[in-house]
Structure formats: structure tokens, C-alpha cells
Amino acid sequence: MKKLKPILGISLLVQSISFLVLCLINLEKKKSLAAVFGIFSAIGGAAGTALLISNYKEEKSEEDFFDDDEFFFDEDFEDDFSECDDIECNFAEDIAVETAEA
Secondary structure, eight states: OTTHHHHHHHHHHHHHHHHHHHHHHSTTTOHHHHHHHHHHHHHHHHHHHHHHHHHHHHHHHHHHHHTOTTTOOGGGGTTTTSSOSSHHHHHHHHHHHHHHHO
16 A cells, blocks of 8 residues: 555546646636646545555654664663674583683
């Protein structure tokens, strides 16, 4: 559904422009038909703009969510295991300290 919103928004704006052109063409000869095309042009333009703005706001809120410092907490654990790559190294150091004390 996320990729469908911008496609629908752009297609509604293009349709709105084409209805506006048809409205201007029929303005002199058939005023009632020109009014119908004008109304559809306005409705399509408003709906397309609303969809594009809604999609922009959703993308912006997702970017803000992933930019938070609290979301990425890997930096908190970097100092604990900087010397050894696996857990066994830390256990080996603890055992070596215990045997040296005894």
C-alpha cells in the first residue's frame, strides 16, 4: 500500500490536468460539460495532493523513528567486548584471575 499512494497521487494530478484542459476547450461551446470537467479536475487535484502529502508525512515519520539514538543501542556494548571477539575469552580471563589468586 505504501508504494501505491504516490502512484495514485501522481495519476490523479495528471488526470486533473487533463480534465482542466477539457474544461477550457468546452468552455465556449458547452458550458454545462465544461463545469463537470472543472469539478472533476478540482476533486482529482485535491485527492492527488492529499495522497502525496499523506505519503510524504508517513515517510518523514518513519525516518524520524529510525534516526533516534535510543533505537540503536549497539554503542552501549562496544566497550564491554572490545578486547575479545567471543564470550569464551572473557570466561578464560575470569578463570585465570581466580587461579592466580589461589
